[in-house]
Amino acid sequence: MPYRQFEEYNIQVTDEVKSKFKAIISDLGEDVNREGILKTPERAAKAMQFLTQGYDQDAAAILKGAMFAESYDDMVIVKNIELYSLCEHHMLPFFGKAHIAYIPNGHIVGLSKLPRIVDVFARRLQVQERLTHDILECINNTLKPQGVAVVIEASHMCMMMRGVQKQNSTTTTSGFRGQFEKIETRTEFLRLISADLSN
Template identity: 50%
Template sequence: MDAMADKISADDERVRPSREQAEAAVRTLIAWAGDDPTREGLADTPSRVVRAYGELFAGYESDGRDVLDRVFEEVAGYEDMVLVKDIPFHSHCEHHMLPFFGNAHVAYYPRNGVVGLSKIARLVDVYARRLQTQETMTSQIVTAMQDALDPRGVAVMIEAEHMCMSMRGIAKAGSRTVTSRFSGMFLDNPAEQARFLTMVRG
């Protein structure tokens, strides 16, 4: 994946609308929903929504690989699996712009050192804070880990509930979607996949 494709950059060919245009769009949606965007309770809603979107979609401003830019090589020869599990996240479905949320489990086999554990959680946030599909997010985390760390293998599993399925359409609250992707040792050896899954469930 090309670095320039991983984030919206200053010279991106897409033109980002102004804050004023974004707030006008929110007012239009409020009116379309059937309410009055000028009434007291809604008058400041467009600016609040735009501020919230700045936080919710901050992942577009970052390259996931840059999060993993520091590796600790003095780890006393540690070569076994490193697993960070139950990383909570919130994201938004790119099809309906409704939230999906859950936990990510990320493991890797180091080759030339280890990365700070908090960096893995930050990596999950970079991709969660975008319009996403769960499948794409799972793959993006694996690709970023492979590109930045050159590990012997990466395993990622994401479990999430999607509001586009819980709040609308079939309206089945509580159902969860599970996605996974493996590379390197995990992809080549089913026993390593089983070990990863056992550690996650344990």
Template identity: 50%
Template sequence: MLEDFEIDPYYEQNQGAIEQSVRTILESVGEDPDRDGLLKTPDRVARMYDELLAGYRTDPEKLINDALFDVDYQDMVIVKDIEFYSLCEHHMLPFIGKAHVAYIPNGKVVGLSKIPRIVDLFARRLQVQERMTKQIAEFMMAVLKPHGVAVVVEGAHMCAMMRGVKKANARMITSAMQGVFRDDVKTRAEFMDHVERSLGAD
């Protein structure tokens, strides 16, 4: 049900508190937050988080906005190479990549632009890739009630590229299969055949 994906009631960004926290961080690393190059940085960072975390306050019902259409079509619908940008909840560093989403309609399809918006709904939060992948699939199932949904996400994580193990070429791939994609090997294989042409293409 869409009720499971309502706007987070606990999300309310306090821009002033974020600005003050950024000033504290700058001072703590030995910088002067009042010098020319940093003077507006606290405000910029606060506004940046407001944009990057917009998924918390996106209304899922308005997101769909009656863009469900009756259709006599029961074959696979795939939207590939959906670029996304998210923030790792462990280090608050970005992870970026592509999502590939498929579903098999059960009498209804959703407008093409809505699938990338659904990806953004869950990407623009503090996230882990595994949970984001599952949330996209579960939301599609709740909205469309299709025969099945498949989601594959490929991500490059700055927390593993810039720090820690420092592996710049490492990519994480996660998947969520529901309905016929989970239960039928041939359906899942058809989807993966389409997706594998894109994985690691960059």
């Protein structure tokens, strides 16, 4: 049986965005009736809905759906979480990795939920600074841990493809709450996300 991909999109939104993309492509000087471009407005409309699906998702509800009572009270780290987002200034991609840690306070959360909430906030028009803050505050306010830390390292196509055109630049943002505001806890976290534990 051949591979089939099933995706659902709001037909009205798809049609409206499609017509706008068609106009933009035409205004830029391309022939919208050319074979290779003919279906591009619709594909672009669907792609944008996929890349901004986070507006329709509730990160706090995702966390609440997988919280478990547990007495463990040491640091939990999920690092190297891939993220892909769109810069709200130029609507060009930025991408990289998020590192998240928390210290439980009576409850832990299913580990897969931390990457899920990264995706929820990344799948919106974003700036890296707010993305870091959104993830941090969602975990802090929902899980209510003893502490939470988030570090994001990303490359921005708006700097690499246009503007200053610095292909090797990366941006790092961080946020800390609770126990991670203490230098010794923060230092341990930063050491662990930098370490190659496979050796």
